[in-house]
Amino acid sequence: MSGALERTPLHLLLDRHPCVGDFLGALGLDAGDGQRPLGDWLRHLPDEELFDAGMAREQMLAHIQRLIGEVEDMARASRPLRSLTLLGGRDKSGQAENVELEVRAGEVVCIVGPTGSGKSRLLADIECLAQGDTPTGRRILLDGQPPGDERRYAPDRKLVAQLSQNMNFVVDLSVRDFITLHARCRMVADVEGMAEQVIACANGLTGEKFSPEVSVTQLSGGQTRALMIADAALLSASPVVLIDEIENAGVDRKRALRLLSGGDKIVLISTHDPLLALRGDRRLVIRNGGIAEVITTGDGERDNLERLETLDGLLMDVRDRLRRGLRIEDRLEWPH
Amino acid sequence: MRLITVAGSPSVGKTSVILRAAEILHRDGLAVGIAKFDSLSTGDDALYEQRGFPVVTGLAGALCPDHYFVSNIEDCLAWGQRRGLDVLISESAGLCNRCSPHIDGIYALCVVDALAGVHTPRKIGPMLRLADLVVITKGDIVSQVEREVFAYQVRLANPGARALFCNGITGQGADEVARALRNAPVVPELEGRHLRFPMPAAVCPYCVGETAIGETHQRGNVKKMRFRDLESGVNP
Numbered sequence: 001m002s003g004a005l006e007r008t009p010l011h012l013l014l015d016r017h018p019c020v021g022d023f024l025g026a027l028g029l030d031a032g033d034g035q036r037p038l039g040d041w042l043r044h045l046p047d048e049e050l051f052d053a054g055m056a057r058e059q060m061l062a063h064i065q066r067l068i069g070e071v072e073d074m075a076r077a078s079r080p081l082r083s084l085t086l087l088g089g090r091d092k093s094g095q096a097e098n099v100e101l102e103v104r105a106g107e108v109v110c111i112v113g114p115t116g117s118g119k120s121r122l123l124a125d126i127e128c129l130a131q132g133d134t135p136t137g138r139r140i141l142l143d144g145q146p147p148g149d150e151r152r153y154a155p156d157r158k159l160v161a162q163l164s165q166n167m168n169f170v171v172d173l174s175v176r177d178f179i180t181l182h183a184r185c186r187m188v189a190d191v192e193g194m195a196e197q198v199i200a201c202a203n204g205l206t207g208e209k210f211s212p213e214v215s216v217t218q219l220s221g222g223q224t225r226a227l228m229i230a231d232a233a234l235l236s237a238s239p240v241v242l243i244d245e246i247e248n249a250g251v252d253r254k255r256a257l258r259l260l261s262g263g264d265k266i267v268l269i270s271t272h273d274p275l276l277a278l279r280g281d282r283r284l285v286i287r288n289g290g291i292a293e294v295i296t297t298g299d300g301e302r303d304n305l306e307r308l309e310t311l312d313g314l315l316m317d318v319r320d321r322l323r324r325g326l327r328i329e330d331r332l333e334w335p336h
Numbered sequence: 337m338r339l340i341t342v343a344g345s346p347s348v349g350k351t352s353v354i355l356r357a358a359e360i361l362h363r364d365g366l367a368v369g370i371a372k373f374d375s376l377s378t379g380d381d382a383l384y385e386q387r388g389f390p391v392v393t394g395l396a397g398a399l400c401p402d403h404y405f406v407s408n409i410e411d412c413l414a415w416g417q418r419r420g421l422d423v424l425i426s427e428s429a430g431l432c433n434r435c436s437p438h439i440d441g442i443y444a445l446c447v448v449d450a451l452a453g454v455h456t457p458r459k460i461g462p463m464l465r466l467a468d469l470v471v472i473t474k475g476d477i478v479s480q481v482e483r484e485v486f487a488y489q490v491r492l493a494n495p496g497a498r499a500l501f502c503n504g505i506t507g508q509g510a511d512e513v514a515r516a517l518r519n520a521p522v523v524p525e526l527e528g529r530h531l532r533f534p535m536p537a538a539v540c541p542y543c544v545g546e547t548a549i550g551e552t553h554q555r556g557n558v559k560k561m562r563f564r565d566l567e568s569g570v571n572p
């Protein structure tokens with residue numbers, strides 16, 4: 001195989017595998033006219049250039065070979081995940097959790113409990129696909145099986161996307177360029193189209209619309225959240241999405257959840273918000289570091305959720321009117 | 337005794353990751369010690385000692401810490417053996433992105449910082465490209481999208497290595513790092529082994545104390561920039 005690679009003319013290689021061009025470019029090496037086979041080209045590179053690049057010929061050849069293999073591997077569509085199973089461990093006092101919870105694709109499960117009760121630990125256990133090797137002793141199964149090492153150790157093909165509250169953008173790119181960059185890494189067929197779709201979707205989730213030209217660093221908290229949720233639903237490789245609270249600051253939570261579960265994601269949300277907690281199909285009650293109960297959202301709860309949402313709509317409307325500089329003199333009609 | 341070389345630019349989170357992993361190894365009954373290499377000063381020795389890990393410190397002063405590392409790592413190995421360590425971890429901060437302490441047959445770990453931006457992995461030299469394990473820190477403060485893009489770039493920069501996220505503060509991900517360290521090869525001696533890649537050649541007059549600027553002082557290994565506008569036939 002490495003022999004075949006050595007005999008391939010460089011221009012063909014660069015054509016078929018743009019990653020090789022990126023790699024050589026990053027090393028500051030010039031491919032010339034590309035007519036030479038790779039092996040020949042490497043042999044003719046001056047020692048000094050190789051030395052500057054920081055790699056020996058064999059290292060570079062092996063690197064290019066692995067690079068091509070790895071990129072092909074990444075482009076291969078990953079098998080969709082149908083279910084995630086959580087096998088209980090123990091709580092902070094060492095009491096066994098009697099839980100075997102299977103969550104299917106498209107399902108939303110909420111995690112409720114007082115601050116410090118162990119909600120984040122549960123998210124962390126799922127995030128690292130715990131195999132009895134974390135302090136809780138919990139185990140996570142994928143499609144009913146323990147995950148192999150390659151699933152635990154490939155961070156860019158991670159099963160779990162985690163949307164946390166305290167996150168920033170370091171890159172200073174426009175929203176469009178940023179999402180396009182992600183789409184390119186995900187190797188989707190229509191990169192630009194996908195970026196447009198993610199941005200449109202995010203704008204559908206937030207009251208404060210933003211343009212694709214605006215820099216990501218200038219987005220408000222709500223806009224950032226909306227963008228990350230739309231990206232997780234449409235573009236992220238991860239079939240499991242863990243969310244640490246969706247603050248109601250300008251994000252339509254109902255649509256957000258519908259978008260995620262419609263994308264066949266397995267969604268887990270840690271929340272104190274009644275509108276989110278009751279919108280889940282089920283919710284886990286965390287107490288003293290353990291899962292104390294699994295509650296399926298009841299019919300009465302769903303009715304109450306509707307009433308709470310009407311109330312919330314009213315509040316949102318008032319907020320919006322205030323923002324637009326209007327007065328709130330008319331008597332408000334409460335839902336009954 | 338197992339030996340692991342940990343490299344990474346200054347302040348990426350090397351000490352934090354080492355501490356989180358060493359605590360896990362210690363809990364499992366292994367004796368862990370650290371050899372710390374730095375240029376002028378370090379507070380890392382205090383951090384390690386505070387948590388009960390024996391540490392030796394080497395300050396390179398005017399030398400590149402990675403060059404200094406190679407001349408001293410054998411003595412550190414002997415120190416670790418005298419202390420009866422099971423695992424010796426060397427921590428060094430390459431300053432030039434071009435030196436690398438990684439040795440053939442010795443488990444090599446590179447720490448990179450997600451805050452450094454998605455284009456950083458491609459700029460780091462042999463320290464990242466020839467490592468066995470790449471640990472990405474500070475993922476907690478960047479967006480999910482940047483984490484994915486960053487991890488992808490790491491993968492392109494070193495397609496042979498395993499890469500994982502580890503939070504140096506909470507220790508999330510440190511279990512996997514500890515597992516990798518536990519399986520690092522046992523190293524009885526270093527005599528006869530080779531660096532994975534040579535260090536940059538640095539024998540110009542400025543390496544040995546020259547301070548005067550000007551053509552007449554530049555002898556030995558001198559490399560000049562090219563200016564396209566000065567080359568014949570090229571318009572500025």
Ligand SMILES: Nc1nc2c(ncn2[C@@H]2O[C@H](COP(=O)(O)OP(=O)(O)OP(=O)(O)O)[C@@H](O)[C@H]2O)c(=O)[nH]1
Nearest residue numbers: 346347348349350351352429473474502503504505
């Ligand atoms: N938020 C966050 N901070 C981190 C993380 N890892 C390390 N830090 C912080 O980053 C700073 C530098 O960490 P160190 O572990 O000292 O970095 P280092 O690479 O050992 O630094 P030098 O040895 O001086 O080169 C410290 O303030 C850490 O608390 C992380 O995963 N997340």
Ligand SMILES: [Mg+2]
Nearest residue numbers: 350351380427
């Ligand atoms: Mg340090």
Ligand SMILES: [Zn+2]
Nearest residue numbers: 400402432435
């Ligand atoms: Zn150096």
